[in-house]
Amino acid sequence: MPGFLRYKLNLRIFLSFLFIITIPSLSSFWISYSLIQKSVSRELHLRLQDSVTAYYQEIQFLERDCLRIAAELAADKNLQRLLLASDYGLLQEELTAFYRLSQADIIEIEDSEGKVLLRAHNPSLTGDIKADQAIIQNGLLGKTSSSYESGKSGLAIRAVAPFRAGKEVLGLVMVGSLFSSDFVEHIKLLTGIENGIYKHDSKIISTYGGLDRLDGDLLNRLQSQAHLIVRDNVNGEPYALILKPLLSDSGAYWGAISMGVPQREANRYFQYARNLLLLILGIGVLAALLIYVSLAKNINSSLKGIISGMESFNFDDFTSRITLKRKDEFGRIADSFNVLAGKLRRYNERINRLQEDMIKSAQLATTGQIAAGLAHEIRNPLSSMKMMAQIIRNRHLPADRHQEIDIIIREIDRINTVVTDLIEFAKPSPLKFAPHDLNAILREILELVSYNLQHQDIDAGMDLDSALPPLFLDEEKIRLCFLNIILNAIQAMPAGGFLTVTTAQVHKQQVLVSICDSGEVIDQKNLEKIFDPFFTTKKEGTGLGLALSKIIIERHYGSISVSSGPEATCFKTIIPLDLQERGTFI
Numbered sequence: 135m136p137g138f139l140r141y142k143l144n145l146r147i148f149l150s151f152l153f154i155i156t157i158p159s160l161s162s163f164w165i166s167y168s169l170i171q172k173s174v175s176r177e178l179h180l181r182l183q184d185s186v187t188a189y190y191q192e193i194q195f196l197e198r199d200c201l202r203i204a205a206e207l208a209a210d211k212n213l214q215r216l217l218l219a220s221d222y223g224l225l226q227e228e229l230t231a232f233y234r235l236s237q238a239d240i241i242e243i244e245d246s247e248g249k250v251l252l253r254a255h256n257p258s259l260t261g262d263i264k265a266d267q268a269i270i271q272n273g274l275l276g277k278t279s280s281s282y283e284s285g286k287s288g289l290a291i292r293a294v295a296p297f298r299a300g301k302e303v304l305g306l307v308m309v310g311s312l313f314s315s316d317f318v319e320h321i322k323l324l325t326g327i328e329n330g331i332y333k334h335d336s337k338i339i340s341t342y343g344g345l346d347r348l349d350g351d352l353l354n355r356l357q358s359q360a361h362l363i364v365r366d367n368v369n370g371e372p373y374a375l376i377l378k379p380l381l382s383d384s385g386a387y388w389g390a391i392s393m394g395v396p397q398r399e400a401n402r403y404f405q406y407a408r409n410l411l412l413l414i415l416g417i418g419v420l421a422a423l424l425i426y427v428s429l430a431k432n433i434n435s436s437l438k439g440i441i442s443g444m445e446s447f448n449f450d451d452f453t454s455r456i457t458l459k460r461k462d463e464f465g466r467i468a469d470s471f472n473v474l475a476g477k478l479r480r481y482n483e484r485i486n487r488l489q490e491d492m493i494k495s496a497q498l499a500t501t502g503q504i505a506a507g508l509a510h511e512i513r514n515p516l517s518s519m520k521m522m523a524q525i526i527r528n529r530h531l532p533a534d535r536h537q538e539i540d541i542i543i544r545e546i547d548r549i550n551t552v553v554t555d556l557i558e559f560a561k562p563s564p565l566k567f568a569p570h571d572l573n574a575i576l577r578e579i580l581e582l583v584s585y586n587l588q589h590q591d592i593d594a595g596m597d598l599d600s601a602l603p604p605l606f607l608d609e610e611k612i613r614l615c616f617l618n619i620i621l622n623a624i625q626a627m628p629a630g631g632f633l634t635v636t637t638a639q640v641h642k643q644q645v646l647v648s649i650c651d652s653g654e655v656i657d658q659k660n661l662e663k664i665f666d667p668f669f670t671t672k673k674e675g676t677g678l679g680l681a682l683s684k685i686i687i688e689r690h691y692g693s694i695s696v697s698s699g700p701e702a703t704c705f706k707t708i709i710p711l712d713l714q715e716r717g718t719f720i
Contacts, residue, residue, distance in 0.1 A: 155422045159415055170407045178400045179363055182376040185325050186361060186393045190378055192321065193291065193391065196311040197280050200293035203238055204309040205278055208295035217243070217297055217304055222252060229254040240287050240310030246303055248274065259286055269294050269383070273306040281383045282313075282333075289313045289331075289338055313339055325393070328368065332377075333389040342394060344368040345375065352377070357387045365397070372397040519546055565611060565689055569604035572612070572645065572709075576635055579617050583624060591630035598637045602645060605709060607690055615686040618679035619649050619705050626653025626703065639711075647707040656698040664696055 207213060207229075216225040225243070233241045233254035241254040248265030264270045269281040273294035280293040290310035297304040311317075313331050321329050322341045330340025335348040345366045348356070355362050361378045368375065375394035382388040456468040523546070527539035580587075580594055587594050623633055631652035640646045656664065667681040687694045692709040 155419055159419065163411065163415060166411050167408065170411065171404060174400050174404045174407060177403070178374055178395065179376075182327075182363060182374065182393055182395065183361065185327050186376045186378045186391065188325065189321055189329060189391050189393060190380075193380070197291050197293065200238060200291055200309040200311055201278065201280050201295075203236055203241075204293045204295035204307050207232070207241075207307040207309070208278075208297050213307075214297055214299070214304070218299065226252050226254075226257060230257065237311075238309045239312040239314070240285075240290055240292065240308065242308040244270065244273075244306045244308065246274065246305055248306075251305065255287065262286065270306065270308075272383075273308075274303055276301075276303050279383050282380065282388050283310075287312065289333065315339060327393045327395055328373070329391065329393045331380075331389065331391055334387075338389075340392070342368045342373070343370075344373075345392075348377075348390070353387075356390055368394055369396075374400070565608040567606050567608055569606055570609045570612075571602075572605050572607075572647070573598040573600070573602060573637060575609060575613055576616060576637065576647070579613060579620055580635065582617070583620060586621075586624050587633070590624060590627060592624060592627055593632045595632065595634045596636075597634065599639055602637060602639060603711065605645060605711065607709070608686075611686045612690070615683040615707075616647070616649070618683045619707075622679060623649060623651035623653065623703070623705075626651055640708075643711050645709045645711060647709065648704055649707075650702040650704040652702055654703075655700060656696070656703055661696060661698060665694070 213225065213228060216222075216228065229241060229243065229252055239255065242250055243252045244250050244264060248263055248267075248270050250260050250262050250264065253259050264285070265274070267283055269279060269283055269292055272279045273296050276296050276298070278293070278295040280291065283290065283292045285292075287310070290312040292308055292310040294306050294308050296306055318329050318331065318339050318341050328340070328342040330342060330345075331338055332348060335350075335353055337346045345368060352362065352364065356377055356379045359379075361376055363374060363376050365372060365374055367373070373394040373396055375392050377390045377392050379387055380389045380391060456472060519542075523539050523542050527543075531539060576598065577596070580596065586592075620633070620635075627633070633652075634648075634650045636646075636648040636650075638646050638648075665680050665684040667678060684694050687707055687709070690709055692707060694705065694707045696703070696705050698704075
C-alpha cells in the first residue's frame with residue numbers, strides 16, 4: 135500500500151502540473167492579452183482625465199486669481215480717490231506699476247458707462263465702450279464676477295469688481311488672463327501633452343494641428359457630460375483627445391478645453407506589457423517544473439510523518455505532536471495540527487474550569503436564595519427587638535443603665551446592615567437613573583467620613599475634573615459603591631496615611647474614578663478574590679461590601695479593578711458617559 139500510495143500521489147502531481155500549468159497558461163495568455171489592451175486603454179484615459187482636470191484647475195486658479203486682484207484693486211482707497219478726482223495720470227502710473235508686479239495679462243478701468251478709461255497693459259488703447267458685455271453689465275450693477283470674454287487684447291478669462299462710493303458705482307476694474315499661444319505652450323511644458331481651447335465649436339488656440347471644429351454631436355454630448363474622449367487625426371497621426379466643457383458665469387456652455395496623446399504611446403505600452411506577460415508565463419512554467427521535481431522527491435516522506443503523528447494522537451493524551459522540520463505546506467500542516475492539539479488541551483482545561491464555575495455559580499445562587507429568605511425572616515424580629523430594647527431603655531431603666539441597651543441597639547443596627555447587604559446582593563433593587571454630579575457625590579462621601587479620617591490621622595486629597603458633565607446614574611447606589619471602597623481604604627490605614635480621590639474623563643466617552651490609599655499591600659492571591667462574595671480578611675467583615683460595589687458598577691455598564699503595591703493600593707472604576715439611553719431600559 136505505501137508504494138502504491140507514493141506512485142498514485144506522484145502521478146496526480148504530474149497530471150496536476152499538466153492541467154494547472156500547461157492548459158490554463160495558454161488560456162490565460164489570450165485572456166491576459168485582451169485585458170492588457172483594455173488596461174492600457176484605461177490607463178491612457180486616466181492619464182487624459184488627470185491631465186485635463188489639472189488643466190481645468192489651472193484655468194479655475196487663473197479665474198480666482200483675476201477675481202482676487204480685481205477685488206483688491208476695487209477696494210484700494212488710493213485708486214478710488216484718484217478716480218473720484220479724475221486724476222488719470224497718477225491713476226495710470228499706479229495701475230501700470232501694479233500690472234508690472236502682478237501675473238495678470240489685462241488690467242483696465244472703465245467708468246460707470248462702460249467706457250475704458252485706462253489700460254495698464256496697453257496705455258495707448260482707451261475709449262472703447264464695453265457696456266454690451268454681460269460681465270460689464272454685472273459690474274455696473276455692483277457685482278464682482280468673472281467670465282470668458284474677447285476684446286481688443288484677445289480672448290481671456292476676465293473678472294470685474296466695482297469701485298463704490300457708498301451705494302453708487304463709480305466705475306469698474308477689469309483683470310484678465312489671456313488664452314494665448316504662450317498659455318497653451320506653458321500647459322504643454324507642464325504636462326507634456328498637446329492641448330487646446332475651443333469657443334463654442336471653433337478652436338481658438340492649440341499646440342496641435344487638426345480638429346479645428348467640433349461637430350454637432352460632440353457639442354450635444356459635451357453639454358451633458360463632464361468630459362468626452364474622442365479619437366481623431368492630429369499632427370498627421372491618430373490621437374486620443376479628451377474634451378472638458380467650460381461653463382460661463384451663468385452655468386451655460388461656453389466652450390471646451392482639450393488634451394491629447396498620440397496613439398503610438400499606447401501601442402508602445404501595449405507591446406511592453408505583452409512582452410512582460412510572456413516573460414512571466416515562461417518563468418512561471420519553469421518554476422512549476424522545479425517545484426514539481428522537489429515535491430515528487432520529498433512529498434512521500436512528509437506525508438508519512440504527518441499520518442503517523444495523527445494516528446498516534448488520542449483524547450486521553452494531549453501531548454502527542456508531529457515532528458516535521460520543514461518550511462513548506464506540509465510543515466504548515468504539521469504546525470497547524472500541533473496548534474490544534476494545544477488548543478484542544480486548553481479547551482479541555484477551560485471546560486473543566488467552566489464546570490467548576492458552574493458548580494460554584496449554582497452554589498452561590500442557592501446561597502443567595504437562602505440568604506435572601508433568611509434576611510427577610512430575620513429583619514422583622516430585629517425590628518421588634520430594637521423597638522422593645524428602646525422601650526426598656528426609655529421606660530424601665532435609669533439613665534446610668536442606658537449604655538448596655540445602647541450596645542444592644544447598635545449591634546441590632548449592625549445586623550440589620552448586614553441583612554440589608556444580603557438582600558441587595560441576593561436580589562438587587564431596580565436602578566433609578568438620573569443626571570447627577572459625580573464630583574459632588576464624592577465630596578459628600580468624604581465629608582461623611584471626615585471624622586474617621588481625623589480620628590485615624592489620614593490626609594485626604596481630591597483631584598476632581600471640573601469639566602466632567604453630569605452622569606446618568608443611580609445616586610444612592612453609586613454613593614454606596616464609593617462609600618464601601620473609601621471605608622475599606624480607611625480601615626486599611628489604622629495608623630494613618632494618605633487617601634486620594636481622583637476623577638478624569640478618558641477616551642472621550644468614559645469617566646475614571648481612582649481611589650488610592652497608602653495602607654498595607656494586598657497579597658496577589660487575595661487581589662484575585664477581593665470582589666468575590668463573602669471573601670474578607672477582616673475579623674468582623676461580611677465580604678459583601680466590595681462584591682456589592684462591583685455589581686453596582688457593572689449594572690452601570692462600567693468596570694472596576696484593583697492594584698496594590700508598596701506605594702499605594704488603588705481601586706480604579708470606569709463609568710461610561712452614554713448611560714442615559716441604556717439606563718431607560720434597566
